[in-house]
Amino acid sequence: MRRYFNEKIDLWAILAKLIIIVLLVLLVFDYVVYRKARETDLQSFVNISKYVTSHTEESVSCWIEDASKTAEYIAEADIIIEACVNPYDINKRDEATEFLNEMYEKYDYNENVGIVLNNDEVIKLNIDGSIIEIESNTVFMDSLDGYTLGQRHDTMPYIEEAFKENNYFISEVHSSDKRERPIIVMLVPIKNNDEIIGAAFLALKVDIIIERFLKTNLEGETGYVFLTDERGYIVAHKNTDFILSDGFKNREDFKESTKRIIEGQTLIESSLYQKDKYYYSQEILFDEDISQREIYAVFTMDNDVIFNSSRNILWLITLVFFVGLILIVFTSFNISKNRYNYKREKELEEEVEIRTKQLKELAEKDSLTGCLNHKSLFAVLDETIANSKKNGFVVAMMDIDNFKKVNDKYGHPKGDEVIEKVAEVIKNSLRDDDIVGRYGGEEFLAIMPSITKKQSERIAERIRKNIENLVFEPEIFNVTISIGVVLYKNENAIQLVNRADKLMYEAKKKGKNQVMANQE
Numbered sequence: 001m002r003r004y005f006n007e008k009i010d011l012w013a014i015l016a017k018l019i020i021i022v023l024l025v026l027l028v029f030d031y032v033v034y035r036k037a038r039e040t041d042l043q044s045f046v047n048i049s050k051y052v053t054s055h056t057e058e059s060v061s062c063w064i065e066d067a068s069k070t071a072e073y074i075a076e077a078d079i080i081i082e083a084c085v086n087p088y089d090i091n092k093r094d095e096a097t098e099f100l101n102e103m104y105e106k107y108d109y110n111e112n113v114g115i116v117l118n119n120d121e122v123i124k125l126n127i128d129g130s131i132i133e134i135e136s137n138t139v140f141m142d143s144l145d146g147y148t149l150g151q152r153h154d155t156m157p158y159i160e161e162a163f164k165e166n167n168y169f170i171s172e173v174h175s176s177d178k179r180e181r182p183i184i185v186m187l188v189p190i191k192n193n194d195e196i197i198g199a200a201f202l203a204l205k206v207d208i209i210i211e212r213f214l215k216t217n218l219e220g221e222t223g224y225v226f227l228t229d230e231r232g233y234i235v236a237h238k239n240t241d242f243i244l245s246d247g248f249k250n251r252e253d254f255k256e257s258t259k260r261i262i263e264g265q266t267l268i269e270s271s272l273y274q275k276d277k278y279y280y281s282q283e284i285l286f287d288e289d290i291s292q293r294e295i296y297a298v299f300t301m302d303n304d305v306i307f308n309s310s311r312n313i314l315w316l317i318t319l320v321f322f323v324g325l326i327l328i329v330f331t332s333f334n335i336s337k338n339r340y341n342y343k344r345e346k347e348l349e350e351e352v353e354i355r356t357k358q359l360k361e362l363a364e365k366d367s368l369t370g371c372l373n374h375k376s377l378f379a380v381l382d383e384t385i386a387n388s389k390k391n392g393f394v395v396a397m398m399d400i401d402n403f404k405k406v407n408d409k410y411g412h413p414k415g416d417e418v419i420e421k422v423a424e425v426i427k428n429s430l431r432d433d434d435i436v437g438r439y440g441g442e443e444f445l446a447i448m449p450s451i452t453k454k455q456s457e458r459i460a461e462r463i464r465k466n467i468e469n470l471v472f473e474p475e476i477f478n479v480t481i482s483i484g485v486v487l488y489k490n491e492n493a494i495q496l497v498n499r500a501d502k503l504m505y506e507a508k509k510k511g512k513n514q515v516m517a518n519q520e
Helices: 002-006 011-076 078-085 090-106 159-163 206-214 252-262 308-334 339-364 374-386 403-410 412-429 453-468 493-509
Strands: 110-117 123-127 130-134 139-142 182-192 195-205 224-229 234-236 267-272 275-283 295-302 393-400 435-440 443-449 481-487 515-517
Touching: 011 078, 011 090, 011 182, 011 195, 011 206, 011 224, 011 275, 011 295, 011 308, 078 090, 078 110, 078 139, 078 182, 078 195, 090 110, 090 139, 110 182, 159 195, 182 206, 195 206, 206 224, 206 234, 252 267, 252 275, 252 295, 374 435, 374 443, 374 493, 393 403, 393 412, 393 453, 393 493, 403 412, 412 435, 412 443, 412 453, 443 453, 453 481, 453 515, 481 493, 493 515
Parallel strands: 481 515
Antiparallel strands: 110 139, 110 195, 123 130, 182 195, 224 234, 224 295, 267 275, 275 295, 393 443, 393 481, 435 443
8 A cells, every 4th residue: 555655645535435345236236136136036936837727737747637537437327328228218217317416525626527418309398297398409317406408509509519529529618507506518429339429527616726736825815826818718717707808808908918927928927916026837738639729727926925035135145235325434544556466366267157158058069059969968867867766758850841852952051041940849849848859860759757648749740831831031941850859767767768769650651750769
């Protein structure tokens, strides 16, 4: 400091400038800490959301699958088939009705269990002295003491779907006629000698979803999960006033959120009733043979709760800021001339750290596509296999069809562009937790943990279609891809990849541009 005195520099001017500099540094530091805390809070919300929505998705899917098996059991029961074939036989009708009542009592999620006939002529039945006309597509038997007998309500326009060779059909959520509660109707065709003679239906109570899966607040009064469908309606919610409410569906603040959910956005920030909120959504993946409905599990929480920790940190760092300001006034004179050297040293350390991180990323990722490279891909695959006792997984081998012709006709730069865009389509078509790597050349390998084979085939087909729709300019051409999908079966990484590779080549032999999967 002697040099500063020798040059007669005003000490207070130095202190003033130093205080200003330190204040600015503290402000930037406080801002960075606060932003980092908010990012951590948001990530915590995402982690909770993933758990809750995944659990809800699994629970609802299993529930629907169990119900479908019940409906199939009813449709295939001899006593039901005989009653449909002989609708005038009162003994057979009584036996079938008793059977329906037993199925109704057995499962508490049934609003109604019944049979619909696919008859050409009107059937007139004498029920307790009253003549009931059973037209085609009207209720022939039910578990509600005949409440819906001979009826076909405006809320049931989907009955004909059961007679179109569908294995199953699930209606949209709507209000039941007897109790005005939200229900989903599942229908399974009844066949006699390959002829569809009717359909068994289950009216499933949506209340059961609410009671079993949705009435748990994870964070005070603001964190909860609800279900919405492709129409934008709330179909399950802890507040039953919101279910199938046109008024709530058409609220501008909620309408925009559901629109973005249906478009496939996972994490959404929006507002409801002037409350800032975050929504995290996950589509409930039903088996394709059971339902084509689109239903989404959505977890939401108020921003006040999500960012409570970062808000407390903001108050803390503000206090630290003012305490630091007081300390600076009394200690700034003693700041060492080595400050610059220390700062430079820290900068060099950060540069080295950044450079080390960049080198590590370059070593793990393919430079053209940003996907994992071959070595890193196998490391992830080995780790996935090691954890496979907890969760099953699927791998998909993908190869661009006729890629050599692209290079030969349009040149290698255009070939690189094709590989890069195909990789981008694959990544965007997979789920958040799925992993994709460049296996080599124009081949890619995707690892899909915690998934069924059926669901993985749907994702593979989505990848195939999205790549088929790619258009490359200015030459205007398309490419296709062949995919082999296999489920892990207690083997090592090389054996698993070889199985997927063989299926992929089988897809190429059978005409390319298709998905091949083991039928096991």
